[in-house]
Amino acid sequence: MIVTVLAEMSRAGNLPAEMTRFIGRQRELGEARQVLARSRLVTLTGVGGVGKTRLAVRVAADLRRSFPDGAWLVELSALREPALLARTVADALRLPGQASGDQTDRLADHLSDKHLLLVLDTCEHLVDGCATLTEVLLRAAPRLRILATSREPLDVMGEHTLVIPPLPVADQDSATGDDAVTLFADRAEAMVPGFALTRDNHPTVARLCRHLDGIPLAIELAAVRLRSMSVEQLVDRIDDRFRLLGTPRAAGGRHRTLRATIEWSHDLCTAQERLLWARLSVFPGDFDLAAAERVGAGGALAADALLDVLARLVEKSIVLCERDGRRYRMLDTLREYGAERLTELGERPDVLRRHRDHYLALAEEARRDALGAGQLPALIRLREENANLRVALEHSLSTPGDEETALHLAAVLQHYWLCLGKFGEALSWQDRVLTATEALPPVHRERAWVAFGTGLVAVQRGEAERGRALFERAAAADDPVLRAHILHGTGLVALFEGDLEGARTRIAQAREKFARLGHEEPAALLAGPHLSSVLALESDWDAALAVAEESVRAGEASGEVWNRSFALYARAAARWWTGRKDEAVDDLMACLQIKEDLGDQLGITLALDLLTPATLVRGRYEEAAMLLGATERMWRELGAQLQYGPHYMERRALSEKALQRRLPADRFQSAKRRGGELTITEAIALARGEPVAAPGPAPARETLTTREREVAALVAEGLTNRQIADRLVLAKRTVDSHVEHILSKLGFTARTEIAAWTPPPD
Structure with missing residues (x-):
């Protein structure tokens, strides 16, 4: 038996x-x-x-x-x-x-x-x-x-x-649906009687799980800490994750702390693998092989050995290989451990410098490709590397003696920020760069260009007086090309202030100067579409169409897309108001496709604005009202208070009045509200006549704490996290936490959405 x-x-x-x-x-x-x-x-x-x-x-x-x-x-x-x-x-x-x-x-x-x-x-x-x-x-x-x-x-x-990947964490606020949060909740319930995952605490738990990379061990260790602190306190202290996340006695030896399990991996690496692990920690997110070679090689790690060492780190699960093998990244937990080792090695300043130099060279190359068929892939490449560009700028600004390098990088990136409509980010970096280089003489050419770029962004955001002041500062450099740009900029100020004659005169003069100087960079070529738009607002349709046609041909000949997309928009406007509506819609759809490829929210908003009457005349009244609501919100997100001036707004108001005549008031307001809740992707689909899911209810202000509502109001004022921290006497890390919490709770992905959602002060 x-x-x-x-x-x-x-x-x-x-x-x-x-x-x-x-x-x-x-x-x-x-x-x-x-x-x-x-x-x-x-x-x-x-x-x-x-x-x-x-x-x-x-x-x-x-x-x-x-x-x-x-x-x-x-x-x-x-x-x-x-x-x-x-x-x-x-x-x-x-x-x-x-x-x-x-x-x-x-x-x-x-x-x-x-x-x-x-x-x-x-x-x-x-x-x-x-x-x-x-x-x-x-x-x-x-x-x-x-x-x-x-x-x-x-x-x-x-x-x-x-x-085996980490557990997934949902990107949006939801009460269920991601394994990482479910794991935390299950273990937390065992640690703290009465703990329950709710709609209120879910965003905080999700944020914690994201910070922990969805690694089950880290999540379980965090749940243990609920015996002595709240989820919010855990999130605030997560930067010190290796000290914070100790384990209960029951855990195995190599899993007694999060640090222990990472050190186990580190101990199994060769000296070269450890060195590359440390050096790759300067990348804030993903990176490509060229960047790894430029930043990671040197000293004890020869360039010809790097690929093999990187491959071994991938095999050992230290580095993840993504996007069909084109990109690499480390989980935050491994990156932070590598950053500690890099500091101990004393190499951090040198490796950050190599990182900065690599992305500066990449930005310069993209700038050279600003005209021609290479423009779109160059801009998309910069968009893909946006996090790395931020690190490069931050390093230059925070390193004594490197302020002029930061200035140069900001000057090189101005076309990228302009083409992709990144006005908020541009203004933030440009302001910091100008402040850091105040000691340079007024005639310093590159600083003058950055001052002009800052002024142009300010004008686009409705800050005309500030724009004029910056244009005047830029004029001190006495650069003929820059002076032509400034003339163009003052023409835009006139346009946004409703002075069509002044706008036409200045933009036309700037366009002539660009032609004489042989200057054909994107912002210069934009003078054509801008002039066409002014002529259209003056009802000079033939002249508007002629200028737009010329601009479209120029774009097609060069192969560039950004200026051509605005030229298509200008031609669509001229065609629309002369009764060639089908051709106008074709132009707008082509424009919209380019703008969507670029991720240019300004261009998308302009195209959708003109597609609103096109939707209306086809009898799709509720969809037109939804587009009206969508673009109204998008303008707010852009921070372009003038919305391209009173004459532009008068034309826009025609659509609203026509819809109000065709729809009962309650249906019009309901459709407009629903449109305001659409994402940009959904609004584009709606304009194309594609089915769009009904948006969910707008997030309520009551979902935020008092402090979060206070932070949201300051975000809406345009303050950076650092400025909010100074205003509220908080640590910047705490403000970072509040902003991410707000984004998660409200299901938003950008600060501009917080600004659009936040009501004006009483």
Whole structure:
């Protein structure tokens, strides 16, 4: 009887019982089961703490009945001597006898007729030994399946690798639907009686989980801390995550702290891998191979060795490879650990300088491609690298003696900010750069260009007086090309103030000067569409159409798209008011496509504004009212208070009045309100006649705390987080936390949406 029981136990295996609820991972569970059905060796790889062991045990438990000889777990984390691998496996399988020497042959003989699943857990520190042993065992035992967990592949013939990602965290505010938040809530309920995930605390929990990269270990450690602090306090202190996230005594040795599990990975890296890990920590998000080579190589890491070292970091789950292998990134947790090591190495200033130089060169290259067929990919590339450009600017501004480099980078990026309608970001950096370089003489050419660019942004945002003052400051440089731009800028001021004659005269003169000087950069070419728009507002349709046609042809000849999109818009306006409505709509759709590709919100708003009457005349009244509401909100988000001047607004008001005549007041207001709740993508789809899901209810102000409403009001005033911190006497990090919390609670993705949502002060 005892022998029979022992035999049954042996066949069942030794998988541990689950102590806590298993959450999520349905896709990974299904994939692992499918792969194990056709592959004899499957390795689950991923960053430390991502849950490889827990997943492997669950997969083995699910498949246990398929293996008559059981599913067996072999824990290797405490083993340091490769020679003892076979003995450790034999002990886990409860092989009888205490034979001395290498146990590999004995183990292979035992398994030769077994139909069994072997789970080798934590192989990364014994990867060569594990690879050798698995090859021997798989050759000897044809019905053996091995499921391994490791931070890097075993690199064995026939191995199938499954990369286990962090748990997903929903981007938008929702009460359910993401595994990371569910995991935190489950563990928090066990730690703190009465804790419950609610609509009010969900955004904070989601933000915490995002900061922890969705790593289950980190999330579980954070839940333990709820015994002594609130979720909000955890979020405020997350920058010190390695000290904050200790573990209960029950945790395994390498998982006693978050730092311990990261240090385990660090210890398994070679010196070159550790060095590259540290250097790559200067990237705030993703990066490409060229950037890694420029920033990561040097000194003890030769350029020709970098690709191999980077590949090994990918294999070891330190660096993630994304977007079809074009981009790389590190999880925040690993990046922060690398940043600590970089500081200890004393290399941080030099590596940040190399990072700055690389992205400055990239921006200069994009600037050279500002005209021609390379314009769109160059602008999209800059948009893709926006986070890295911010780091480069910040480094230059914060490094004594590098202020002129910051000035140069800001000057180079002005065309990018202008083309993509990044007015708020442009103004923030330009103001800081001008302040940092106040000691330079007024005739300094590059500073004058930045002053002009700042003035142009100010004018676009409705700050005419400030724009004039900056134009005057820029004029001190006595640069003929710059003077032509300033003349163009003063023409825009006149346009936005309703002085059409002054606008026409100045913009036409600027256009003539650009032509004489042979100056053909984007802002200069924009004089054509601007002049056409002024002529259209004066009802000089033939002249407006002629100028627009000339501008469209110029854009088509050069291959550039940004100026051509505005030329298409100008031609559409002229065609519309002369009765060529179908051609006008074709132009607007072409313009809208370019603006959408660029992500240019100003251009999108202008195109949608003109598509509103086009929708109206086709009898789609409610959709036209929705477009009206959408563009009204988009103008507010842009901060362009004048909305291109009173004459432009008069034309825009015609659509509103026509809709009010055709729709009952309640239906008009309802449609307009619904339009104001659409995303930009949804508004574009609506203009194209595509189906759009009904927007949800607008977020209520009551969802925010008193402090969050206070911060939201200051965001609406246009203050930066640093300025808000100074105003409220708070740490900037605390303000960063409040702003992210507001965005998450309200389901927004940009500060401009906070500004549009926040009501004006009483």
